[in-house]
Amino acid sequence: MPQRSAVLSATTNLTGGRTLLRLATAGSVDDGKSTLVGRLLFDTNSVLADTLDHVEQVSRRRGLDRADLALLTDGLRAEREQGITIDVAYRYFATPARKFILADCPGHVQYTRNTVTGSSTADVIVLLVDARKGVVEQTRRHLAVASLLRVPHVVLVVNKIDLVNYSEDVFTAIATDFALLARSLGVLETYCIPVSATEGDNVVTRSHRTPWYDGPTVLSYLENIDDTWLAVGQEFRFPVQHVVRPQSAAPAPWAARAPQVNGDYRGYAGKIESGRVRPGDELAVLPRGTHAVVEAIDTPDGPLDLAVAGQSVVIRLNAEVDVSRGDILAATDAPPAPIRELTATVCWLAERELTAGARVLVQHGTSITRAAVRSIEGVLDLSFEAGTVPCWRSATALTLNDIGRIRLALASPLPIDSYREHRATGAFIIIDDADGWTLGAGLAGSTPLTTASTAKTDPQDEAQQQQRKGPS
Amino acid sequence: MTTDQLRPLTELQALESESIHIIREVAATFTSPIMLFSGGKDSVVMLHLAAKAFWPAPIPFGVLHVDTGHNFPEVLQFRDEAVDFYGAPLKVAAVQDYIDDGRLRERPDGTRNPLQTLPLLDAITDGRHDAVFGGGRRDEERARAKERVFSMRDEFGQWEPRNQRPELWSLYNGRHLPGEHVRVFPLSNWTELDVWDYIAAEKINVPTIYYAHERKVTFRDGMWIAINEVTPARTADVVELRSVRYRTVGDMSCTAAVLSVASTVQDVINEVGLSQLTERGATRADDRLSEAAMEDRKREGYF
Numbered sequence: 088m089p090q091r092s093a094v095l096s097a098t099t100n101l102t103g104g105r106t107l108l109r110l111a112t113a114g115s116v117d118d119g120k121s122t123l124v125g126r127l128l129f130d131t132n133s134v135l136a137d138t139l140d141h142v143e144q145v146s147r148r149r150g151l152d153r154a155d156l157a158l159l160t161d162g163l164r165a166e167r168e169q170g171i172t173i174d175v176a177y178r179y180f181a182t183p184a185r186k187f188i189l190a191d192c193p194g195h196v197q198y199t200r201n202t203v204t205g206s207s208t209a210d211v212i213v214l215l216v217d218a219r220k221g222v223v224e225q226t227r228r229h230l231a232v233a234s235l236l237r238v239p240h241v242v243l244v245v246n247k248i249d250l251v252n253y254s255e256d257v258f259t260a261i262a263t264d265f266a267l268l269a270r271s272l273g274v275l276e277t278y279c280i281p282v283s284a285t286e287g288d289n290v291v292t293r294s295h296r297t298p299w300y301d302g303p304t305v306l307s308y309l310e311n312i313d314d315t316w317l318a319v320g321q322e323f324r325f326p327v328q329h330v331v332r333p334q335s336a337a338p339a340p341w342a343a344r345a346p347q348v349n350g351d352y353r354g355y356a357g358k359i360e361s362g363r364v365r366p367g368d369e370l371a372v373l374p375r376g377t378h379a380v381v382e383a384i385d386t387p388d389g390p391l392d393l394a395v396a397g398q399s400v401v402i403r404l405n406a407e408v409d410v411s412r413g414d415i416l417a418a419t420d421a422p423p424a425p426i427r428e429l430t431a432t433v434c435w436l437a438e439r440e441l442t443a444g445a446r447v448l449v450q451h452g453t454s455i456t457r458a459a460v461r462s463i464e465g466v467l468d469l470s471f472e473a474g475t476v477p478c479w480r481s482a483t484a485l486t487l488n489d490i491g492r493i494r495l496a497l498a499s500p501l502p503i504d505s506y507r508e509h510r511a512t513g514a515f516i517i518i519d520d521a522d523g524w525t526l527g528a529g530l531a532g533s534t535p536l537t538t539a540s541t542a543k544t545d546p547q548d549e550a551q552q553q554q555r556k557g558p559s
Numbered sequence: 560m561t562t563d564q565l566r567p568l569t570e571l572q573a574l575e576s577e578s579i580h581i582i583r584e585v586a587a588t589f590t591s592p593i594m595l596f597s598g599g600k601d602s603v604v605m606l607h608l609a610a611k612a613f614w615p616a617p618i619p620f621g622v623l624h625v626d627t628g629h630n631f632p633e634v635l636q637f638r639d640e641a642v643d644f645y646g647a648p649l650k651v652a653a654v655q656d657y658i659d660d661g662r663l664r665e666r667p668d669g670t671r672n673p674l675q676t677l678p679l680l681d682a683i684t685d686g687r688h689d690a691v692f693g694g695g696r697r698d699e700e701r702a703r704a705k706e707r708v709f710s711m712r713d714e715f716g717q718w719e720p721r722n723q724r725p726e727l728w729s730l731y732n733g734r735h736l737p738g739e740h741v742r743v744f745p746l747s748n749w750t751e752l753d754v755w756d757y758i759a760a761e762k763i764n765v766p767t768i769y770y771a772h773e774r775k776v777t778f779r780d781g782m783w784i785a786i787n788e789v790t791p792a793r794t795a796d797v798v799e800l801r802s803v804r805y806r807t808v809g810d811m812s813c814t815a816a817v818l819s820v821a822s823t824v825q826d827v828i829n830e831v832g833l834s835q836l837t838e839r840g841a842t843r844a845d846d847r848l849s850e851a852a853m854e855d856r857k858r859e860g861y862f
Contacts, residue, residue, distance in 0.1 A: 104569045104570060104571065105569065105570050106567045106568070106569060106570060106573075107568070107569075107570045107573040107574070174705045174720065174723065175705065176704040176705045177697045177704055177705075177747070177748070178704060179697070179698050179748070179750050181570075181750075181752075185570075186570040186750075186753075188748055200725060203725075203727070204725045204726065204727055207727040207728045208727075208728060208729070319567075328580070328583040328584060328587055329583055329586065329587045331613070331614075331615065331616050332616070333615050333616035333617070338646070339610065339614055339615070340644060341607060341610055341644060341645060341763075342610075342611075342614060343761075345614060345615065348615045352615060354615075356583055356612075356613075357580075357583075358576060358577075358579075358580040358729070385615075386611075386614075387610075387611045387614040387615075395568070397568045397572075397573055397576055398568065398572070398576050399575070399576040399577075399579040399580050399583070399612070401614075412587055436725045448734075450730055450732060451730075453584070453587070510728075511728060511729070514727070514728045514730065515730070516727055516728075516730045516732060518732055518734060522736060523732065523733075523734030523735050523736065524724060525724040525725050525726075525727070525732050528725070528727045
């Protein structure tokens with residue numbers, strides 16, 4: 088049994104203590120994903136007793152001699168009855184260094200929809216392969232989606248290493264295949280770890296059965312990923328959620344160090360999606376393009392001299408400028424130009440098809456715009472062979488789980504970034520105007536994935552891709 | 560520019576900012592939101608976050624309590640103080656009114672939890688509320704792990720887990736048809752321990768029954784049940800005076816206490832962290848205790 092430590096509490100103040108990492112899992116059926124997730128939860132002591140009791144009882148009923156950790160991730164009744172996983176489930180575990188939010192994405196049913204959903208917020212993807220099978224078609228598809236969604240880190244868990252006698256050669260061969268695949272798809276950073284989720288090798292505890300492997304365990308890898316500067320290091324983007332204009336300052340006995348405010352207070356509330364901001368910074372108000380200087384960054388805990396990506400704050404500007412919900416405050420250095428014609432990669436998540444001429448809503452940041460589909464440019468063929476990259480084939484419609492290129496005409500100009508550079512402000516969702524359903528996930532600008540140019544694509548787009556290929 | 564002040568957000572900062580973002584999105588995009596407020600720890604954390612989200616303006620919506628008529632008096636008193644403190648108008652939907660005029664009938668087992676649904680849905684309809692905030696967390700229960708932050712409900716308030724909208728990035732989609740409403744869970748990504756850590760960090764008041772106190776209790780059906788007018792002693796009961804606290808506060812008829820000497824926030828945090836260790840033992844007694852704990856969680860709140 089692996090050693091366990093008590094669940095440590097984060098801290099008793101807001102600014103000290105551990106950080107947060109979001110991860111998503113992906114793998115094919117029978118790769119042992121549920122067992123790996125169960126093992127992470129169990130070995131980090133994140134399972135409540137009632138859940139564990141249930142797992143032990145069910146395992147006994149099924150005649151197993153020990154608890155089947157895969158049962159820890161059992162969810163809906165329908166799933167238990169059918170022995171399948173239907174939907175993305177969110178799990179939580181923590182170590183003294185970090186809290187983890189895990190989006191557990193089922194492998195077989197609607198894999199694109201689930202993996203895209205889980206990957207959209209992930210800092211890292213944990214991708215599984217069976218050591219006996221190595222990199223398979225599903226691995227290539229999942230990695231392509233990870234690359235498309237610009238997930239900063241991908242860790243390949245080579246699971247069931249016990250079933251290949253802890254063979255270094257098998258591991259090295261798979262790791263080499265995977266590195267080549269990752270490079271061809273333009274994936275930012277990858278890592279491979281030999282694991283047996285059932286036996287617990289290299290998940291939380293270092294295994295003595297893989298003496299040839301001197302890298303971190305899965306948990307230690309996740310604890311040490313440095314994702315600090317990814318969003319913070321980018322240009323400042325702040326979608327305005329609402330304008331704070333109190334008639335009179337409300338008494339706030341609950342507030343820590345709230346400054347006194349007067350009756351003509353006017354601030355812009357929102358969450359910083361990327362970059363950082365200080366009082367004195369000059370910002371552009373998009374889409375209009377007017378400029379103003381930050382007078383103060385307010386919070387009920389007192390004013391800040393610096394705020395960074397991820398923080399919800401209220402920004403006051405020094406000039407009487409017209410700012411309302413849906414606008415974006417952005418760094419004046421290369422702000423996104425408002426556009427009326429949007430080319431984007433779209434992950435189609437609905438049963439109903441998308442065809443040219445369709446009228447939809449586009450939600451981007453805090454704004455919603457009407458849009459019409461000008462054309463479907465192509466659909467991504469993800470059934471590519473090892474050593475090649477996905478290619479575009481022509482299509483007239485997008486159906487469930489398709490990843491396509493489309494052109495949209497927008498009813499009002501949208502200051503949208505390229506998703507390659509800005510994951511938050513380059514993303515949008517497509518909504519059905521009639522019933523409000525979320526139809527698709529959109530990535531603005533050139534496809535953030537290396538593809539073969541067999542079908543028709545935008546020449547300018549291709550040129551941009553060529554330029555950007557280098558460093559990734 | 561100095562970079563020494565730059566450091567990643569902590570877990571609590573990140574969770575707080577995410578919740579504030581969610582609460583602001585709802586206020587900006589719905590016509591008539593309302594926040595469920597039971598006086599329990601999750602709902603008071605949610606109310607605290609709402610106050611922070613709109614400061615220096617007041618909270619732009621009211622709070623709703625579905626009162627079963629079996630609430631702990633300490634919690635009701637706390638509820639009234641808290642809504643005053645945070646400046647949110649309170650609306651009460653009383654199960655007792657429904658029983659008095661015959662719209663609802665008392666159940667044979669005396670539990671009023673299932674009776675809350677009708678007054679809740681009526682209050683949502685009468686107030687024309689298109690968004691209802693709840694303090695539910697995804698770590699509470701297995702099915703809840705799959706619930707969205709924005710969860711669509713039909714006119715019967717039903718959740719259809721197999722037919723949920725995908726939720727991508729932090730782009731929350733609240734569009735809905737007339738008659739439908741959206742349940743919003745700003746604490747989706749918080750755990751029980753996060754809630755307590757935040758209560759400590761922000762010095763948030765919670766009802767006194769969350770902390771250890773002496774109370775007349777009896778060990779019945781694997782749970783420590785308080786002896787009072789709602790749950791009087793039965794003949795077979797052995798009534799003892801024990802030091803207990805409540806992990807969740809719900810209807811008195813179905814909320815059990817846990818034996819505890821945790822009298823401060825820090826004590827509770829230590830206990831919550833440790834309880835997951837000791838409850839692992841899976842002895843028979845632990846089985847019973849933990850079953851009770853799960854029931855508590857399920858019964859907490861309205862969802």
